[in-house]
Amino acid sequence: MSPGPGFLKRSRPRYGEGAIKVLLVAAALVSVLTTVGIVIALIPSAVDFFREVGFGEFITGTDWSPLFSPPHFGVLPLVTGTLMVTLIALVVAVPLGLGAAVYLSEYAHRRVRAFFKPMLEVLAGIPTVVYGFFALTAITPLLQDIWPVGDPPQVFNALSAGFVMGIMIIPTVASLAEDSMNAVPNDLRDGAYALGSSRMQVATRVVFPAALSGIVAAIVLGISRAIGETMIVAIAAGGRPNLSFNPLEGMQTMTAFIAAAGIGDLPTGSIGYRTIFAVGLLLFVMTLVMNLVSIRLVRKYREVYE
Amino acid sequence: MGSDVLDKGAATGMPEAPRLKGRGTPLRERFFQLSLWASLAVGVVFLVWLLAYVVIEGWPRLDSRIWSNFPDIIDPTNAGAQSAIMGTIWVIAFTALYCLPTGILASIYLEEYADPNRWWNRVIEINIQNLAAVPSIVYGILGLGIISRGLGFGQTVLTASLTLSLLVLPTVIIASREAIRAVPQSIREASLALGATQWQTIWRQILPAAVPGMATGSILALSRAIGEAAPLLLLGGLTFITFNPTGVESPFTVLPIQIFNWISQSRAEFTALASAAIVVLLVILLAMNSLAIWLRNHYSHRW
Numbered sequence: 001m002s003p004g005p006g007f008l009k010r011s012r013p014r015y016g017e018g019a020i021k022v023l024l025v026a027a028a029l030v031s032v033l034t035t036v037g038i039v040i041a042l043i044p045s046a047v048d049f050f051r052e053v054g055f056g057e058f059i060t061g062t063d064w065s066p067l068f069s070p071p072h073f074g075v076l077p078l079v080t081g082t083l084m085v086t087l088i089a090l091v092v093a094v095p096l097g098l099g100a101a102v103y104l105s106e107y108a109h110r111r112v113r114a115f116f117k118p119m120l121e122v123l124a125g126i127p128t129v130v131y132g133f134f135a136l137t138a139i140t141p142l143l144q145d146i147w148p149v150g151d152p153p154q155v156f157n158a159l160s161a162g163f164v165m166g167i168m169i170i171p172t173v174a175s176l177a178e179d180s181m182n183a184v185p186n187d188l189r190d191g192a193y194a195l196g197s198s199r200m201q202v203a204t205r206v207v208f209p210a211a212l213s214g215i216v217a218a219i220v221l222g223i224s225r226a227i228g229e230t231m232i233v234a235i236a237a238g239g240r241p242n243l244s245f246n247p248l249e250g251m252q253t254m255t256a257f258i259a260a261a262g263i264g265d266l267p268t269g270s271i272g273y274r275t276i277f278a279v280g281l282l283l284f285v286m287t288l289v290m291n292l293v294s295i296r297l298v299r300k301y302r303e304v305y306e
Numbered sequence: 307m308g309s310d311v312l313d314k315g316a317a318t319g320m321p322e323a324p325r326l327k328g329r330g331t332p333l334r335e336r337f338f339q340l341s342l343w344a345s346l347a348v349g350v351v352f353l354v355w356l357l358a359y360v361v362i363e364g365w366p367r368l369d370s371r372i373w374s375n376f377p378d379i380i381d382p383t384n385a386g387a388q389s390a391i392m393g394t395i396w397v398i399a400f401t402a403l404y405c406l407p408t409g410i411l412a413s414i415y416l417e418e419y420a421d422p423n424r425w426w427n428r429v430i431e432i433n434i435q436n437l438a439a440v441p442s443i444v445y446g447i448l449g450l451g452i453i454s455r456g457l458g459f460g461q462t463v464l465t466a467s468l469t470l471s472l473l474v475l476p477t478v479i480i481a482s483r484e485a486i487r488a489v490p491q492s493i494r495e496a497s498l499a500l501g502a503t504q505w506q507t508i509w510r511q512i513l514p515a516a517v518p519g520m521a522t523g524s525i526l527a528l529s530r531a532i533g534e535a536a537p538l539l540l541l542g543g544l545t546f547i548t549f550n551p552t553g554v555e556s557p558f559t560v561l562p563i564q565i566f567n568w569i570s571q572s573r574a575e576f577t578a579l580a581s582a583a584i585v586v587l588l589v590i591l592l593a594m595n596s597l598a599i600w601l602r603n604h605y606s607h608r609w
Contacts, residue, residue, distance in 0.1 A: 020505050021419060027411030028420070031434050031479065034472045038444060041451035099345030107339060118599075119350050125526075125591060126356070127533025129562045130584050133569050134356050137363070137577060167352050200338045221439060228441025230536035231562075235569055255443050255536070262446060262540030268455055276540075280447040284440065291439040295432060 042284060045277035052271060058278065064241040064257075066275045067264075075279065077241035081251035085162040085233055086226040088247060092166025093222055097173025098215065104174070105181035106203045124171035132235030135164040140236065156238025156250030165232050173222045176298070180214020181207050183305045213304075217297035224290035228283065230255040254283045360588070364581030372582050376548040377564065382575035387583050390564035392550040394532060394590075397466045397560055401531050405471035406524055409478030413520075416479070417486040418508055438476035445473040446537030454541055461542025464554040469537050474527040481523020485516040518605035525598040529591050535562035561587045 050058065053073045061074015100120070104113055139160040144152040153159055184207050192206045208215070238250025239260055252260075258276050266273040375386025420427040449469030459465040489512050497507040535543070543563040551558050559567075561583060568580035 014503060017503055017505050021415075024411050024415035024419060027408045028415040028430055030408050030472075031412060031437060031475060032430060034437060034448070034475065035433055037452050037472075038440070038448050041448045041456075042444075045451060096345040096348055099342045100349065103339075103342035103346055107342060116346050116350070119353060120346075122595075123349055123353050125529060125533075125595060126353075127535070127562050127587060127591070129533070129535045129565050129569075130356070130360070130588070133565065133580060133584060134359060136569065138356075138359050167349065170349050198332070198335055200335045203338075224439050224441075228439075228443065230441070230443045230539075231566065234536075234539075235566065255441060258443050258447065259536055259539045262450060263544050265542065276447060277451065280444060284444050287439065287441055287444075288436065291436045292432075294439070295435045 038284065042277050042281045045274050046281040049271070049274035049278040052274070053278075062243050064252075066261075067272055071271070073275070075254075075282065077243040078252060078254045078257050078279065079282075080243055080245070081158070081233075081237070081241065082227055082253040082255070084158045084245065084247060084251060085165060085237060085253055086223060088159060088162025089166040089169060089226040090219070090223065092163055093169045093173050093226075094219055096166070097170045097218070097222065098177055100170065100174040101177035101181060101215075101218075102203050102208070105178045106199070106207060120171040120174055123167070124175075126168075128168065128229060128231040129235070131164045131168050132161075132232040135160045135232060135236035139164060151248065153248040154238075154250050156236065156240075157248050158237050158251050159247040161233050161235075161237035162247065164236065165226055165229055168229070168232070169222045169225045172225050173218045176218035176221060177211070177215045180211040180218070180298075180301050183214065183301060184210045185305060210305075211301065213297040214301040217294040217301075220290050220294040220297070224287045224294065227290070228255060228287050230259050234259045254279050258283070357588070360581045360584045363578060364583075364585045367578040367582035368585055372586055377546065377559075377567075378548075379546065379571075382571075382573060382579055385579060387561060387564050387586070389547050389550055390559050390561045390583070391586070393463070393547070393558040394560045396463050396551045396554075396556075397470065397538075397558060398528060398532055400463060400467035400554060401470040401474070402524075402528055404468060405475050405478055405527070408471070409475050409524070409527075410482050410520060412475075413479045413482035413486060414508060414513075417483050418504070418512070434476045434479055438480065441536075442473055442534055443536045443540070445469055446540035448472065449537055450540045460555075461545065461557055462555050463551050463558045465541050466538055466543065466558055466560070467554075469541060470531045470534060473534065473537060474531045477527040477530060478524055481527060482516070482520045485519025485523060486512060488519060489515045518601050522598045522602045525594050525601070529594045529598075532560075532591060532594070533562055533587065535560070535566055538563055539566075561590075 058073050058075050060076065061072060062076050063072035063074045064077045065072045100116075104116060108116065136156075140153060140155065140157060143157075143160055147153065188206050188210055189202050192202045197206070233253045234256040237253060237256065239252055239256065240250055241257070242249055242251040244251060258279055261272060261276045264272070266276075371384070371386045373386060373388055373391055375384060376389050377387065378385035416427070416430065420430070422428065422431070446469065449465055449472075453459050453468050454461060454465045459468070493511050493515065494507055497511045498504070502510070538560060542557060543559050544567060545557055545559060547557060547559045565580050565583045565587065568576045568583065
């Protein structure tokens, strides 16, 4: 059949194409609805909570005992517990993660990389409940045995939880930081070498500053991970709210409190149930700020070099 | 330095050309490199130590009792994790059922249809990146407030798998997008030039090429879901359960939560039990990760 004069006519309308697009958009909107769902889950119950307790008491109070009578709703002990563990984790993860990133990006041979990169991925893939178990039953007893001066760490303590959490977030910090170092163009390195720089000088004075926004993004994302981590602290840092800056003591974090209250299966509408949402809202806002800063910084280095 | 050389030349009265000497690697360079190497080594040593520790602790308890017996709070020698293992299988199967189609369809939209200059597409983009970093316990709150109590699905396999699928959805989307992006533009152009519609191009050219990458990313996302415990603590996962799920309406427990439960017991027998269950969990994850890596190496396309 030879093509007639109508051969180049517009084909019949394809409704299927349009229907498929609608389906795809709907799937993409699920992620938006998730965020909306989180906000809807958090805000009304948190508002109910603040009507009863008062935002001032919540944010400045130093005593957190919501299930005692009389109850106290000062969230500061949970916040300091969270910050304490996060700080310890960062002291471990930032130098080790950045060191690993510089090594992988600037020094490692292909074969060395092929060995270490999967190792870091395995480290990232271990369930956090396993890290918590290890902190409680291996790291803490070890610390208690070798503790040189003063009182040894308590059975539940911020130090071993924070240390193990630091190891856990090394891959997060290292992989994002390495990405940003890899994005630094080789022209910069070549230029520096041509001027007689050593490898260390190129790494620390050329690549590191050039990749700085990505490195900061990696650290900020690490902070966000540490703040939001639940199982390690629930297992190894204890369940007692404790306004203390001594890492050898047990302390409860915001996440560990939410988990503990959630296990309790509190009745809907009770003040105890609402504390989950108030603390959850605070946690969500803190990590949201961190995440947005991190996303922003990553975008910045992508714009410059890619 | 340059003037130094000139001065010397002037002092001796002899013109002396500056020479480029090899000085070897200075000590601080070596020290720097060593400390970088050490920071990687710390992670590896820790990993080996952790794995050796759980295997040694769990070895005496690592036998068929783990998967053929049910939890027993009175007699730890008789306790097993069958209901938790079966619970994990149920929950993850339904998580995969919900999140994989959604995630893959969303990634097709974002890579093949969405105009990145439109503000709504940028919002979806940033939203996904943020969701990937929202703490898992917050997803637990979402599951508790909306799915479990709001929609009235209760403490069931259904609630758990819906919550976990929202949790890993960003990971699935990000991985599938990378797989789609790896398909060269020329394939699309060739297909469109031959008269294929956009969907025909996607269905017959892009998806077949991107499937191995998507499968790898999806398996890695699901293995994250298998290890997740925090959100399920809020959804009734810690209930003492001595029977296997029989449907999506069943109450559930999963392996990481059973492990958490045993860690919380003070008796030493339970610590060994927890270690043995951890080994089972890690073996499952290792198997899944090996499958993912095998898929990546075996089917990955070189363009």
